[in-house]
Amino acid sequence: MPAQVSNGLIAALISVLLATFGAPIDGPWQGSVLGVGQASADDDDGDDSDDDDDSGSDPSDRTGPSAGNGGNPLTIFRRQAIRPQPRPVPQRQLPRHVPREIVALGLDKAAEDRLVAEGYEVRERVALATEGGAGLVRLGIPRGVSLEAARARAATLAQGAVVDMNHYYRPEQAGAEPCSEGLCLAREVVGWPPVETLADQCTVGGRIGLIDTAINGDHLAFAGGRVETIRIGQGNLPASGRQHGTAVAALLVGSRESRTPGLLPGSELIAVDAFHRGEGNDDRSAVYDLVRAIDILASRGVKVINMSLTGPANPLLERTVQRANQRDILMVAAAGNDGPRAAPLYPAAYDGVIAVTAIDRSKNAYRRAGSGAHIDIAAPGVQVWTAASVRGAQPRTGTSFAAPFVSAAAAILKASNPALTAGEIEEILQRNAEDLGAPGKDPVYGWGLLNGRAICQG
Template identity: 60%
Template sequence: MEVIRLSEGEATKSGAQHGTAVAALLIGASDSRVPGLLPGAELIAVDAFQRSGKSADIANIYDLVRALDMLVQRDVKVVNLSLTGPANAVLEKSVKAATESGMILVAAAGNDGPNAKPVYPAAYDEVIAVTAVDKGRNPYRRAVRGDYIDIAAPGVGVWTAASISGARQKTGTSFAAPFITAAVSVLIAGDPDMSHESLEAKIRQFTDDIGKPGKDPVFGWGLLNASRLCESISDTKPSAL
């Protein structure tokens, strides 16, 4: 795993808990209690955040755009965006440029509540928006809902790294997104040039429609069926993240 920090100075260093938990879900560690969804996969983590106050981490649009551009230059095919914010024209343009280059963006749907306004980058058309469900297939009570929701994945009480060491349960759409990021990586392993439309059609084959028939604002196309996906691609290898 390679970590790239965009900001300089120890005073502005972002917290490690959130990013470590997401990274652990994706690639884990063979000698830990969190083996990861794609153990051994190549992961590049770009830290575009800075600490604000005692516990909040924030990122400005300039750094988010720099991060995306950096990953485009590195020819990264799949990007996990466990972050949310308001709409921004500059970010929207950057997202479009990234996806036009062939990059697949997967983002958390947001935890502002079911009646909240759409959050970004998940709500951009080019991005796969992921919501969270619990082990009973019920929607996470704080997950944002809307027509932009594409797919659901486990995100309530997910076991992952707590910070630098140890593990605990985590809840939120940020922790559902890595499940879809891993699935996308596996799906495009055999066809790196797969279009966004083809990928969407492909991943829909591995979802269980658990809401209203068809796409709905709570679960999108449905809940990812990881078991069926793994059975179908047991002979392939994941793409670089």
């Protein structure tokens, strides 16, 4: 008898038995029938309700790679209410900036007063430590005035100011790809020391900065850890999702006792949630908040900042990156998942930022990774095992999950020799990279694959 027919008859029989013994059978079912089922995992579709925890006490109640076939056959099904979730709007249809709003850095009071008199609205203002206390301001523009005209007017009134649209930046993630826990240990590709020997082989310590979405601080991945979260942004906006931020944070500093030990378990992480949930069910950070996040981390003495996010070029962001570089802060960013023919994305494409692309376990380039002369280095970014947003773990794919490998390596180098400058750390990473693709630096792999062995030995 064909397996499909057999499984169908068994499923029907179990349904009859459930009905006979009074078990409710109405509503959607999720789970597996005799080990053949569907994974119920936290993927990147914005749904937080179905995290794959693979960690329940009863193996028969699991789904996905670790699902078991034992136990009472009547408990093989797992019934869950499925709440309808809005699907994310495709990236190409999402807005690129806040409507009818500009941002200005270094706008003097006289120019600001003149703009207010002309009908502009000061929506928010903050002083930046990296700018010596100079102000960053959000301005709503009058009706009948275009964004281009508003930007030009503000720049004319204040010659030294940096003015642009309030562009959006978004996390760089792709759909989850299934694999077993053992096969998802992407760190082995770069020779990253096992958690058990990390402290013996590497100098671990110092602070790492993270700018990302919200983090689930109650996740077991952070039990006993040193994770500080800072929420910025407008209080009336919907909170960002926890999928992306939790996954990146756990990859960096996840507890060594958890199912998702981080690259640097026990290290201190200062995570700034600069995002909110947009109308397209996407997580987005306006450049106003992104600039503030970098400034906060710089003022806290952070020397390595991970930014697994991308967006368009913006002079305010470029200026902030330059100011961070002047403070000897090493900045690491995801190259983006728009494909090898896409235009460069930012902040990765700025000078002074290490642009990280992704490879798989066979050291092949991730098919959706960006490419170009700005690419600096490659790291694992396909099927990377890390924390899901509510509980448990799952594999993640995207340049977002390659960037933390480089941030962790930079943090080790800085902890090993605090006198190293950001430029010297970047040079060490480049010099020790495993050359892939065309000899020397190339637009696909940059200088090559991150070498974890050399980082810890050095």
